[in-house]
Amino acid sequence: MTDEFNLDSLKTMTPPQPDARKRDIALREAMAVFDDEKKCSATQGSGFGVRLMAKLQWSWSKTMTALTKGRLMSGTAIAGILAVPLAGYLAFMVMNDGARPGLMGSGPMQFASDETRNSDDIIAAPKGYLPEPRVVREAEERDQATALADYAAPPAPLPSGAAQRLRSEPSMLGAPQALVGDGSMRLSPSVERLVRDRVEAFETNGIRSVLQDPVSTFSIDVDTASYALMRRALMEGRLPDPDSVRVEELINYFSYAYPLPATRETPFGVNVAVAPTPWNADTKLVHIGIQGFDVEPETRPAANLVFLIDVSGSMDQPDKLPLLKNAFRLLLDRLDERDTISIVTYAGNAGTVLEPTKATERETILEAIDGLEPGGSTAGAAGIEEAYRLARKGMVEGGVNRVMLATDGDFNVGASSDDELKRMIEERRDDGIFLSVFGFGKGNYNDQLMQVLAQNGNGTAAYIDTLAEAQKTLVEEAGSTLFPIAKDVKIQVEFNPATVAEYRLIGYETRALRNEDFNNDRVDAGDIGSGHSVTAIYEITPVGSPAVMNDPLRYGEAQETATDGGSDEYAFLKLRYKLPDETDSHLMTTPIGPELDRGSIAGLSTDARFSIAVAAFGQKLRETDAVADYSWDAIRELAAGARGEDPFGYRSEFLRLVGLADVLDR
Amino acid sequence: MAASAAHAGDGDQQLAARASAGDRHAFARLMERHYDTIHRIAWRWCGNATDADDVAQDVAIKLARTISGWRAEASFTTWLYRIVLNTVRDRQRAFASERRRVEAFAVQAMVEAQGGEGADGDDPAMRLWSAVGSLPERQRDAVMLVHGEGLSHDEAAGVMGVSEGTVSFHIHEAKKKLRVLMKTPEDELS
Numbered sequence: 011m012t013d014e015f016n017l018d019s020l021k022t023m024t025p026p027q028p029d030a031r032k033r034d035i036a037l038r039e040a041m042a043v044f045d046d047e048k049k050c051s052a053t054q055g056s057g058f059g060v061r062l063m064a065k066l067q068w069s070w071s072k073t074m075t076a077l078t079k080g081r082l083m084s085g086t087a088i089a090g091i092l093a094v095p096l097a098g099y100l101a102f103m104v105m106n107d108g109a110r111p112g113l114m115g116s117g118p119m120q121f122a123s124d125e126t127r128n129s130d131d132i133i134a135a136p137k138g139y140l141p142e143p144r145v146v147r148e149a150e151e152r153d154q155a156t157a158l159a160d161y162a163a164p165p166a167p168l169p170s171g172a173a174q175r176l177r178s179e180p181s182m183l184g185a186p187q188a189l190v191g192d193g194s195m196r197l198s199p200s201v202e203r204l205v206r207d208r209v210e211a212f213e214t215n216g217i218r219s220v221l222q223d224p225v226s227t228f229s230i231d232v233d234t235a236s237y238a239l240m241r242r243a244l245m246e247g248r249l250p251d252p253d254s255v256r257v258e259e260l261i262n263y264f265s266y267a268y269p270l271p272a273t274r275e276t277p278f279g280v281n282v283a284v285a286p287t288p289w290n291a292d293t294k295l296v297h298i299g300i301q302g303f304d305v306e307p308e309t310r311p312a313a314n315l316v317f318l319i320d321v322s323g324s325m326d327q328p329d330k331l332p333l334l335k336n337a338f339r340l341l342l343d344r345l346d347e348r349d350t351i352s353i354v355t356y357a358g359n360a361g362t363v364l365e366p367t368k369a370t371e372r373e374t375i376l377e378a379i380d381g382l383e384p385g386g387s388t389a390g391a392a393g394i395e396e397a398y399r400l401a402r403k404g405m406v407e408g409g410v411n412r413v414m415l416a417t418d419g420d421f422n423v424g425a426s427s428d429d430e431l432k433r434m435i436e437e438r439r440d441d442g443i444f445l446s447v448f449g450f451g452k453g454n455y456n457d458q459l460m461q462v463l464a465q466n467g468n469g470t471a472a473y474i475d476t477l478a479e480a481q482k483t484l485v486e487e488a489g490s491t492l493f494p495i496a497k498d499v500k501i502q503v504e505f506n507p508a509t510v511a512e513y514r515l516i517g518y519e520t521r522a523l524r525n526e527d528f529n530n531d532r533v534d535a536g537d538i539g540s541g542h543s544v545t546a547i548y549e550i551t552p553v554g555s556p557a558v559m560n561d562p563l564r565y566g567e568a569q570e571t572a573t574d575g576g577s578d579e580y581a582f583l584k585l586r587y588k589l590p591d592e593t594d595s596h597l598m599t600t601p602i603g604p605e606l607d608r609g610s611i612a613g614l615s616t617d618a619r620f621s622i623a624v625a626a627f628g629q630k631l632r633e634t635d636a637v638a639d640y641s642w643d644a645i646r647e648l649a650a651g652a653r654g655e656d657p658f659g660y661r662s663e664f665l666r667l668v669g670l671a672d673v674l675d676r
Numbered sequence: 677m678a679a680s681a682a683h684a685g686d687g688d689q690q691l692a693a694r695a696s697a698g699d700r701h702a703f704a705r706l707m708e709r710h711y712d713t714i715h716r717i718a719w720r721w722c723g724n725a726t727d728a729d730d731v732a733q734d735v736a737i738k739l740a741r742t743i744s745g746w747r748a749e750a751s752f753t754t755w756l757y758r759i760v761l762n763t764v765r766d767r768q769r770a771f772a773s774e775r776r777r778v779e780a781f782a783v784q785a786m787v788e789a790q791g792g793e794g795a796d797g798d799d800p801a802m803r804l805w806s807a808v809g810s811l812p813e814r815q816r817d818a819v820m821l822v823h824g825e826g827l828s829h830d831e832a833a834g835v836m837g838v839s840e841g842t843v844s845f846h847i848h849e850a851k852k853k854l855r856v857l858m859k860t861p862e863d864e865l866s
Binding site: 015016017018019020021022023025026027028029032033035036037039040041042043044045047048247666669670672673 | 695698700703704707708711712715716719720725726728729730732733736737739740741743744800801802804805807808812819820823824825826851852853854855856857858859
């Protein structure tokens with residue numbers, strides 16, 4: 011097999027010349043250190059206390075040197091965007107070293123002692139690993155620790171002292187490379203391995219018999235958190251936990267441009283199409299695409315946004331608080347003089363950082379945001395209460411009143427349980443204050459709680475792992491996440507037993523509603539934002555199809571004629587919604603008749619085809635039986651043929667993710 | 677060929693031995709001789725010259741500090757590779773998230789500016805290089821050492837502290853992944 015690439019072309023690239031000035035400095039510094047080293051080699055062997063002090067001083071001077079020389083900030087475009095709090099950085103270095111007093115070697119020469127190495131990635135601790143204590147600088151230690159981290163901890167033949175020392179960093183030594191390799195800070199791998207993201211497990215929707223269960227009801231869902239979690243997993247070289255994949259969130263991650271109705275009488279359009287199922291020749295898909303109107307920028311309501319920001323110690327990682335600060339700037343650009351912003355932090359005790367302030371006072375707002383420092387443990391409940399208090403204070407009648415919670419999900423709600431928190435959020439929702447949740451970081455991201463909070467607060471939950479994702483969530487979709495055009499949107503589909511034998515709703519498992527809740531306006535459901543699209547797909551098995559799973563009922567005949575209205579329709583779609591400031595719902599209905607059957611997948615719109623590819627992908631990641639025989643390649647092909655314009659490259663990224671999943675699945 | 681500097685020193689072992697015994701002059705010569713090599717290795721792993729300058733500076737100081745612990749039975753070249761790679765790795769760990777983010781953002785900005793054209797550029801070697809950079813650490817190291825630096829599997833095994841077979845395995849896995857990464861969505865359409 012020939013490759014599309016020649017690895018040896020790596021060799022042909024011409025290395026750049028080192029910067030001459032830096033080279034001189036480096037060589038001079040090296041000589042100075044060399045001389046120093048000779049001098050102090052005479053005075054080795056001091057105790058730990060002295061060592062720690064020496065290190066503190068050293069850390070400080072190294073940090074300052076690094077900062078002044080611009081070393082911390084040099085390199086790529088990092089300089090513009092990197093925000094490592096100095097105090098945090100120092101604390102991190104000291105803490106990190108303090109936690110590992112034992113790992114001081116006699117120098118990196120053990121690296122090369124080949125004889126103790128056995129095959130594979132396992133290395134026994136080199137002989138003479140435990141040297142006389144001596145003053146070792148941080149750099150060498152780090153070097154050694156890194157080298158060690160690549161190997162599994164050796165089992166028995168360690169002297170007891172060594173065993174104890176190694177234990178001070180067990181997961182560092184045993185952590186698989188994949189995790190270590192991506193660890194943003196060196197502390198994080200150990201944390202990651204021990205604490206997993208909390209994800210709510212749920213059963214995939216099964217096949218329902220139309221005779222027994224003709225009605226299906228669910229709430230729409232515009233959350234997207236599952237997509238980013240899935241992407242993160244694949245990029246790190248592992249398949250996502252099947253339980254973490256919510257198919258409808260994957261589908262709704264992408265924006266589709268379904269047709270809008272001719273008039274603005276209703277806030278959105280409902281488009282239905284039927285086509286053969288790509289992964290099963292004997293079934294059909296009913297594709298429901300809902301497209302919301304855009305709120306005109308001039309007529310959009312004023313926004314009263316309260317940011318509730320988690321500044322607990324666990325947020326002190328580059329992909330958390332610093333990313334959040336940058337994301338915040340992006341959002342600020344989208345707001346104007348109509349809008350107010352407040353900031354509340356929580357950690358230890360909740361505090362107001364910024365009283366409601368006009369969005370045009372950028373300086374004040376940015377100053378407040380830049381002043382946030384991580385530290386302390388999380389006391390979420392107090393923070394939420396304070397945030398809602400500010401939201402009420404700055405309440406805009408007829409406007410958007412929203413608490414935006416940003417956290418890594420390490421949410422300590424004190425004595426109260428998740429349920430109590432949920433109740434509180436529900437109460438505030440009825441006051442007209444909604445809640446959106448933005449998840450950051452990984453390792454202990456509490457997906458389950460975030461979902462619950464957002465769903466009960468009439469809000470969305472999004473997971474932000476990159477600045478690009480922040481751009482997508484906060485800026486491009488600012489309109490849709492901030493300005494709902496319809497709330498409590500519920501869908502109910504009644505299937506016709508004369509034409510449809512069985513059906514299966516793809517995704518929306520966590521959004522299922524009881525049939526009787528459809529007409530109950532007190533039951534909460536999902537929102538549609540300005541310009542948003544929502545997609546739901548049913549797989550249906552026509553009567554008489556060889557794919558029917560349930561045996562026909564022996565006594566079903568009489569019943570069937572009774573319910574058969576003589577219609578050749580597949581189903582009847584009902585949709586309920588409320589306008590944002592209303593409490594009574596409106597009803598929309600559409601019969602799904604054979605005239606909507608496009609006959610082939612190619613007859614569907616590009617967007618519909620792409621959403622079906624995503625649905626197949628999500629189901630395959632969830633290890634759903636229905637798509638077991640449908641290959642990753644087929645998914646990729648279907649998606650590649652439906653990429654459309656893809657101005658931001660999201661769909662191309664999806665194609666790459668399918669490719670990665672394919673490789674990882676082998 | 678590119679690796680010739682790293683292999684050059686017959687005198688390396690002796691120089692290193694003398695430097696480890698405290699010979700200032702020997703250490704100076706060793707640094708003179710290898711600074712560019714250090715820079716080159718760092719560049720190959722970091723992907724840009726500025727980062728490589730910083731890593732090379734760090735490595736120079738690290739060498740000064742640790743040369744006294746070097747023992748003659750180990751190969752100086754292997755040792756050098758290890759220190760450079762470890763330094764790169766430390767640095768990349770600290771900055772990994774930031775860099776990914778910045779790049780993701782830069783890529784997106786470029787995509788927006790160019791209307792859908794990927795940011796990888798047309799040079800297949802550059803594309804390959806950046807694809808290799810995105811591999812898991814061990815696979816990346818194996819590929820770079822063998823195919824970039826021109827080391828034998830055995831030598832690479834020495835640097836990575838694994839068996840020769842493991843190096844081959846990592847390269848095999850890397851190729852599998854690269855095949856996917858190097859495939860552009862455009863190819864699939866045709």
